[in-house]
Amino acid sequence: MNGQQQTPQLQVSELYIKRQSKDAARLRAYNKILDSIYHRIRVQSQMPNSPCSLLYTIPPFILGLPRIDLEDCVVYLVYQLRQAGFEVRYSFPNLISINWIHHERDYILDQSPIMKAMLESERVAAEKAKTNTAFNKKPKKAKSTNTVQFQNVLRPSDPSAPSVGKLPSTSDYVPPTQFLQTMETPAQKRTNEVVMPNGATSGVLADLWKL
Numbered sequence: 150m151n152g153q154q155q156t157p158q159l160q161v162s163e164l165y166i167k168r169q170s171k172d173a174a175r176l177r178a179y180n181k182i183l184d185s186i187y188h189r190i191r192v193q194s195q196m197p198n199s200p201c202s203l204l205y206t207i208p209p210f211i212l213g214l215p216r217i218d219l220e221d222c223v224v225y226l227v228y229q230l231r232q233a234g235f236e237v238r239y240s241f242p243n244l245i246s247i248n249w250i251h252h253e254r255d256y257i258l259d260q261s262p263i264m265k266a267m268l269e270s271e272r273v274a275a276e277k278a279k280t281n282t283a284f285n286k287k288p289k290k291a292k293s294t295n296t297v298q299f300q301n302v303l304r305p306s307d308p309s310a311p312s313v314g315k316l317p318s319t320s321d322y323v324p325p326t327q328f329l330q331t332m333e334t335p336a337q338k339r340t341n342e343v344v345m346p347n348g349a350t351s352g353v354l355a356d357l358w359k360l
Contacts, residue, residue, distance in 0.1 A: 178214040
C-alpha cells in the first residue's frame with residue numbers, strides 16, 4: 150500500500166499559459182498600431198479642406214514589441230475600426246482604407262452651429278407663416294340684423310307710372326282702357342224679365358202690380 154503510485158494529472162489550462170503570454174504581447178502591438186491610426190485620423194480631421202478618408206499601411210513589425218502576425222493583426226484592426234463607426238476596406242497584403250464621410254454629414258446636420266442657426270431661422274419663419282394662416286382663417290363677425298338696407302327693385306316700365314323724383318299729380322293719371330270704354334259706351338240696364346213659354350217675356354214688377 151505504501152508503494153502505490155499516484156496517477157499523473159494534467160490541467161488543461163496549463164496548455165495555454167505560454168500561448169496566453171504570447172497573445173498578450175501581440176495584443177499590445179496591435180493596440181499600438183490602432184492608437185497610431187486614431188492619431189492620424191485626429192490630425193487629418195483638424196486640417197482644413199482635408200478629405201474624410203486615409204490609407205494606412207500596417208507595419209510588419211514594431212521595435213520593442215513581439216513579432217506581428219499580419220493576418221491576425223488585419224482582422225483585429227478592421228474589427229475595432231468598424232466597431233468605432235468607420236468604414237474600412239482591406240487591400241492585400243497590408244493596406245487598409247478608412248473613411249468617415251458619413252460622420253461629417255451627421256456633424257453638419259446635427260452639431261454644426263451654422264446649420265443650427267439656419268434651422269432655427271427656418272423654424273421661426275414656419276411658425277410665423279402658420280400663425281398668419283390661422284389668423285386669416287378666423288371667422289368674421291356676423292353683421293347686425295338691426296341694420297336696415299334698401300334695395301332698388303326693378304319693375305317693368307309702365308308709361309302711366311310717374312317719373313322718378315317727382316310727386317304724382319292728377320294730371321299724370323291715365324285711366325285704364327277698359328274704364329274709358331265703359332264710360333263711352335255704357336252698358337244697357339237689364340230688366341228683371343222672366344222668360345215665359347213660347348218666347349214671351351214679362352217684367353216681374355209689372356206682374357206684381359197686376360196682382
